[in-house]
Amino acid sequence: MGRHTLEYPKTKTNTVRRKSDRATYALEAIHSLINASPLLNVAFNTPDSSPFPTILPMIGHMGSFDRPSADLGDPLDLYLHGYVSSRMMNLARSSSSSSSSPQGVEQQQQQQQQQQQQGLPVCISASHVDALILATSPFSHSYNYRSATLFGHASLVTDDAEKLYAMQLITDGVVPGRWRASRQPPSPAEMQSTSILRVSISSGSAKLRDGGVHDDKHDLEDEDAQGTVWTGVLPVFSRIGDPIPTSYNKVDTPVNITDFVRDYNRQNEEYVLAAAKK
């Protein structure tokens, strides 16, 4: 409503070079794709002698502890779920450790900012394949897809209230309303055994392809090829099947789950079919 659409600034790190007309830097588009992905790919470097970055599939969600009512187009942090003992948590812990000497509020704030910059540098990627595009020439084949990338610094969340906020955010990101619909409150042991990483986002980008087959002119005019090669789109979508209750479940399938399954299936299929016709 008259508000500017916020975009991540284009830098050397996040600028899409190949087919840049398919790129967007809008926060809302990028954050939506991250939230719609059941798994995020998180890449980081380890301080050992390995030349390879490592990718871990993780569960996460965009949010703002300081302003929980922020919407998807606002600057947000990414919260990632993990285990206390995991390698990545240890790296994030060691790269954001600080002295515990007494200090004033201003110093604390400065230190917090430094910690965010000092966190573990990570790249996060989420992709959805929406269609296989089968063209006349194998070289004109493509996918319809939506893909988002974020760059930022990951730090361990140490504040209990922020940790609880993030746990609810991530659980409700899997199935809306699931946190309150499951056993509450968490036990102290549960709180201790789970770690949360907050990724302070530096930049990001998204890229998508929609539409149908784009054949080269000479292929369209090639009567022999057009008489023998099937061309078209194979739509691909993720579906959730009928809920399978445990043997000991005593509760009717709640409306938040039936609504979620129906919306998930309808929205995925509608998007994919509409994108194929663009």
Added chain:
Amino acid sequence: MGRHTLEYPKTKTNTVRRKSDRATYALEAIHSLINASPLLNVAFNTPDSSPFPTILPMIGHMGSFDRPSADLGDPLDLYLHGYVSSRMMNLARSSSSSSSSPQGVEQQQQQQQQQQQQGLPVCISASHVDALILATSPFSHSYNYRSATLFGHASLVTDDAEKLYAMQLITDGVVPGRWRASRQPPSPAEMQSTSILRVSISSGSAKLRDGGVHDDKHDLEDEDAQGTVWTGVLPVFSRIGDPIPTSYNKVDTPVNITDFVRDYNRQNEEYVLAAAKK
């Protein structure tokens, strides 16, 4: 049949630390998961001052140019599809460049080996979400999933025969038989505009979870929780919808496509439902 199952050696780089009972190092399991994934996440570091690794979604397939009849349990290379001008191709080119002075076959072989080690260090990840596991406590929630990771050095394929082999391999990896069913042969311009990376694999691992809900004993004995919380599995599977021909398509949907769509949908759903019941 009496043959050993090959495994990637466990090193500091590829050893699964968290829930190691879910891990496998078997080549066949890892290579199958990579091939079943329509998109691969490829992470690499850039030589600029950025502290972040970068993840690109790419299309790829496992294969062996020297022994095309090799099966999935054999040592294989990963072939990745890209564009001549892309950043990653440039990095792989520069990190595997060699002198062009005349030399003997033995020297050439030595140099090829060195080039493979000198290629761009990459990590490749493929993941499939198979179910959302909704337990009594939010902290016992989980996913059924299959995830594979490979580490290796990426080099640009310069031999035309190997490039053609890889292009067919990757195209047929999207839809079996598609290479021959599409317009042939490639034009010189098509061959030149496409690049192929060969990743020489150093190590890898895979991890999976199957089965149903695993609730803690105290949650199972909590009558209040069991009377209010729905517990069970939401199976998730990727489906391909009805093929949508282009407006100018003149050909009946060929059997390789209808077979592919039927097999894809049947196999995905069967695996996911069987895994949920394990």
